[in-house]
Amino acid sequence: MGQGSENLAHIFHKVETQQCLAKDEYKASIKELRLNLLQLQAQARELSIPVVILIVGLDGSGRGDALNLMAEFLDPRHINTHNLWSPTDEELQRPLFWRYWRAMPATGEIGVFFNGWYRDPFYENALGSMGDEDFERKMRSISRFEKMLVDDGALVLKFWFHLTAKAQRERIRTYRKNPGSGFIVTREEIERVEHYSQLVLTAARGITVTNTTEAPWFLIDSYDRRFRDVQFLQNLAEGFRQAIEKKQNAPVHTTSTAPLSHWENTASILDAVDLERSVEGNGYAKQLKAQQKRLGTAAWKALEQGISSIIIFEGWDAAGKGGTIRRMVQAMDARLYKVISVAAPTDEEKKHHYLWRFWRHVPRAGFVTIYDRSWYGRVLVERVEELAQFHEWNRAYQEINDFEYQLVRHGIVVVKFWLHISHEEQLQRFRHRQETPWKQHKITEEDWRNRDKWDQYKRAVDDMVAKTSTTLAPWHIIPANSKRSARVEVIRTVSDALEVAIRK
């Protein structure tokens, strides 16, 4: 338990008043709230706000009943409740948050997460299986996750349904005596009552860390059923109202390149790349074969051991991404890999956070996913073409680092390539494409336009590498003026990474 945390539980004092509400007063409030909520839901839907509601709290607090009341009041067609019981095997084979991402509401929809992403860490820390340091790290990472949703326009409201120890004991006793329809008090719940004070201290710490302006906590005094419901629905309505107001008054962001002007005279990391490297004649075929053989073997072994990998290809137009990917997959059994070519998002994808579509494709244990362009589009093309605003692409570095951290922590091998060619080499390749009949489709007006923005892209690449080359997922800048040398080096790098993971 962290220092001074014994005193943290005082945050719950103001919801331990055991206040009650008379029936008449309840009925009047509820009637008004019902109408309000339905209207607020419709307004949020019109404004395309995705709403995330977390229902967390003590056993016996009746948070399930409160949830049912809310569900009854809102338009059921645009609300989806997720009770994430034990993870399925498809979920277990992916990073923890995959199950939350797949349940994330689209714009205009409401996603209710019963127990949210808090229950497990709360219990694990309270019962001692998760140390305090891990717990705090976990809470901070949850905070970043929630901030990311809010930054993207979501409304995140978190409710903690509280009871005093005495009230909880009584409540559980009553439930046991009068089991409602289907509602069962489990042995586990009864045992957990014994850990009331640990749990409440942990919750106090967790709530304190994660109670942010972006994703606030609402503490609900749950002693009296009527008082509980009214408080809950009032806070919910207030949360909706604030989000709607915020959205309506949102400042119009304009893209700004100012913060990066100091870069102009700075040397680029790309200038240091030795582009003269190449592989001589026969050496190429031999080296390529050798590396492909390594990769093919490693891919099968990775399957056996359940090690997934994600290989990302970014690089200049005509840098040879497609050809390199083809040489790479030649080495592997077709049942083991999947190539994802990142194009414009679909309309379902557009209704979610930009990382959602990449979470969708996180591979199951043992498989290889190859990205021909990737989530880095956010800080490359979307930045340069001003498709994302400054505050959007600027916060993406941290979001991407968090995402990759989760992948790597789950045991996924992440390898990132930037295929680098010189400005002159690109020109020659463009010309060659134009002159070769069956390559003409590979060169478009857009490629020439991108070429004109070479320096802006260069700056974006510098920022990207500087900000997202982490120990866990470093960038590999591959000199690619010689296609052959680039192919061999890429396949060697992937094999190295897989072999290291396999040996572990």
Add this chain to the structure above:
Amino acid sequence: MGQGSENLAHIFHKVETQQCLAKDEYKASIKELRLNLLQLQAQARELSIPVVILIVGLDGSGRGDALNLMAEFLDPRHINTHNLWSPTDEELQRPLFWRYWRAMPATGEIGVFFNGWYRDPFYENALGSMGDEDFERKMRSISRFEKMLVDDGALVLKFWFHLTAKAQRERIRTYRKNPGSGFIVTREEIERVEHYSQLVLTAARGITVTNTTEAPWFLIDSYDRRFRDVQFLQNLAEGFRQAIEKKQNAPVHTTSTAPLSHWENTASILDAVDLERSVEGNGYAKQLKAQQKRLGTAAWKALEQGISSIIIFEGWDAAGKGGTIRRMVQAMDARLYKVISVAAPTDEEKKHHYLWRFWRHVPRAGFVTIYDRSWYGRVLVERVEELAQFHEWNRAYQEINDFEYQLVRHGIVVVKFWLHISHEEQLQRFRHRQETPWKQHKITEEDWRNRDKWDQYKRAVDDMVAKTSTTLAPWHIIPANSKRSARVEVIRTVSDALEVAIRK
């Protein structure tokens, strides 16, 4: 084994020639095929043809190597190989074909299914765990499934890689001695060699039943590696070519209402509905409560027993679908149900068969999915508004019956409601909506347009009920001039259905 099936295996004679191909000839053919295939893939992509390739055959036939060669030749960004190993628990909780539907390629993409949907029934029948009758039924249902894909514009090509018994034994022996990188001959495979003759007879029967013009089988003599690859790729190219030609020369279908003209003077099933039924004053509240209580209890029990249910609401505009659904979900814990309001398909959904979007949402074991409008839109609004062509909606009855059959066979409770009101009652409700400020948004120009087409809709409902009211999934036509009576009856019907399933 069916009568005369002993002779069926002769279908394989022509691929037991053990023909070989010289290296030079192989190289020349392969080079040409490579170019052809890449072009054909691009053409199919331009024509938005989804391509389904099934790679099936005997162990040791090298079908995996052939698949890898194909994957190497085609554009890897638009091909996806599915080796459906043991089903995951998410798959086990849904009808068998859910796993194939979720892997189905979108238009312009290629989906390769290793072992397809044939391997399991072939082995089960050959090794005796699936009787001949079940096997034939299974094959016929597969044929209908494939026909459905093809009717929708897909190309379905099926390959059987064949070997003689002697050649298979030798091949497996060689593999065991020289295990390739990662390739392992399992004990299971060695044992299966003993069942060669049963398996080949079963395969012959299965292939004979499912070898249709729509989804043809290609038998590949796999004795010689080079001969095998060339045959395979040639047949593949030929399949592509024919599909492209067919698509380019496709007749322009025009919607025709002719086949149904004999209906004009026929009595409608809806005319026989007694619309005068109603529930008196206090009786309503009491009856509703009683039925809601039954439903709430049944929903928890269904969760315990892993029984899912799908409740479908269709009916006239203003028939009270929304209000009825709200009364229904009031009865259930919000964690147990999901309401899906069927709107226009998303662009991802448009790239698939119209049933794909419904397969996506098939609930996991124990949950309730409620559809506010459903797949019946195909034979109602899409028919009447001519959004689907005659041949499209006309074949949908059979497709829907097949779909629901799979749901029910998996143990899912399917309940279908048509909420029926009179033409006059609809007019009154429309007017009431127009006059009530907070109901005005519920009435649009489209509602009035639909109302003008009352008779056409009536005819469509008659056809729908006649053709899709099956023993397993009957239609319930609910008189709904009295909203109260309709609500009670709907909830009672659902409770009945759930209780019957729970008692089983």
